[in-house]
Amino acid sequence: MIDYRRRIIDNTLDELQPHLRALSIHGPKGVGKTATAMRRAASVIDLSLPAQREIVAADPSILTRLPGPVLVDEWQRLPEMWDHVRRAVDAGSPPGHFIVAGSSAPRGAVIHSGAGRIVPMRMRPLSIAERGIETPTMSLAALLDGNRDLGGSTALRLTDYVEEITASGFPAIRGLPSRVRRAELDAYLDNVVQREFPEQGYPVRRPAVLRAWLAAYAAATSTTTVYSKILDAATAGLANKPARGTTLAYRDALSSLWLLDAIPPWIPSRNHLDRLGQSPKHQLADPALAARLLGLDTAALLRAEQGSTELSAGTILGALFEHLAALSIHTYAEAAEARVGHLRTRNNDHEVDLIVQHADGRVVGIEVKLADRVEDADTRHLRWLHDRIGKDLIDAVVIYAGERAYRRRDGVAVVPLALFGP
Structure with a gap:
């Protein structure tokens, strides 16, 4: 990526991401979640795009067929993706396979907490x-x-x-x-x-x-x-x-x-x-x-x-x-x-x-x-x-x-x- 400024969270990701089957990077829009995650991803599913939402909604198994690490970006646009990732982890996805980025699920969406499967990491605006x-x-x-x-x-x-x-x-x-x-x-x-x-x-x-x-x-x-x-x-x-x-x-x-x-x-x-x-x-x-x-x-x-x-x-x-x-x-x-x-x-x-x-x-x-x-x-x-x-x-x-x-x-x-x- 051009002009990427390395973040403090990158040190944590270097240490943990290769060993975690799934992790989530969450935080407000504009803090750089996507830029940081994309540097580590081999495949990207961008759920802000209607066409990609339609494809994944029709065939969630694409998550396990894509080469990893797979970045599922803006996951809250299709909240069921959280559970699809969780189930893929339960089914034995390899370490380092999933990076999930975005905000919380909309009110009323019913999803599993992800506890024990998807490790959360918060990203904030740039520190001093x-x-x-x-x-x-x-x-x-x-x-x-x-x-x-x-x-x-x-x-x-x-x-x-x-x-x-x-x-x-x-x-x-x-x-x-x-x-x-x-x-x-x-x-x-x-x-x-x-x-x-x-x-x-x-x-x-x-x-x-x-x-x-x-x-x-x-x-x-x-x-x-x-x-x-x-x-x-x-x-x-x-x-x-x-x-x-x-x-x-x-x-x-x-x-x-x-x-x-x-x-x-x-x-x-x-x-x-x-x-x-x-x-x-x-x-x-x-x-x-x-x-x-x-x-x-x-x-x-x-x-x-x-x-x-x-x-x-x-x-x-x-x-x-x-x-x-x-x-x-x-x-x-x-x-x-x-x-x-x-x-x-x-x-x-x-x-x-x-x-x-x-x-x-x-x-x-x-x-x-x-x-x-x-x-x-x-x-x-x-x-x-x-x-x-x-x-x-x-x-x-x-x-x-x-x-x-x-x-x-x-x-x-x-x-x-x-x-x-x-």
């Missing part, structure tokens, strides 16, 4: 490390293994990170001129409302209300705002508000399209902590979508940071910076076979933005700060976490927008986002 804007000097995998070494510096500053927020991690969009990017992101969102929702079995009777709900969700980025408040923000002034079930359908449809990437609450594997909050932290698939829904380009976000608008630093720009960090860390963590959550006590006394949990239950605590320096107040929740869980805290990190990676006297690592990698 995958964008090629800097060479990381700190590895999350090394941190999880107990390596405390760090160093390095970067010339990237706040303006560069704001550009990365608005440029998006969608490979086909981020390299475009800024005005074209905005048009593409608008078209992406319009396509979600007008086409993707109906195709998933969720007819949209009032597109303007759905678009307002999406904007309200974007405004709640990196918070645990309850859905009822998001609905209230989206429908302020409307006498005829949508029913709660309608807005839950919005959430379900967006989840099936992989456009929500909420951070779940961290549940400790050992009984160190109690009275932890159970609400997810809201994030869309890409911070650029959130910024576009809010009508914020690079210049507007920088004005907000300077305090010349109602959007102050520490609110929407800080939330989007955290979103950019979380998008990246999700990708790094999955490559390291780790999980990502967040910690918030029920009385809101303490919170840690991201908790990366090793398979053995130990964790790395990460705070994300939109600042070019880190003060004692910025590490207090990480120090509290260390006091509570002791040796189960592998390391504590503050990700920031400054120049150098270093370790503070209290032991907390301070790392520019651009230098934090897989």
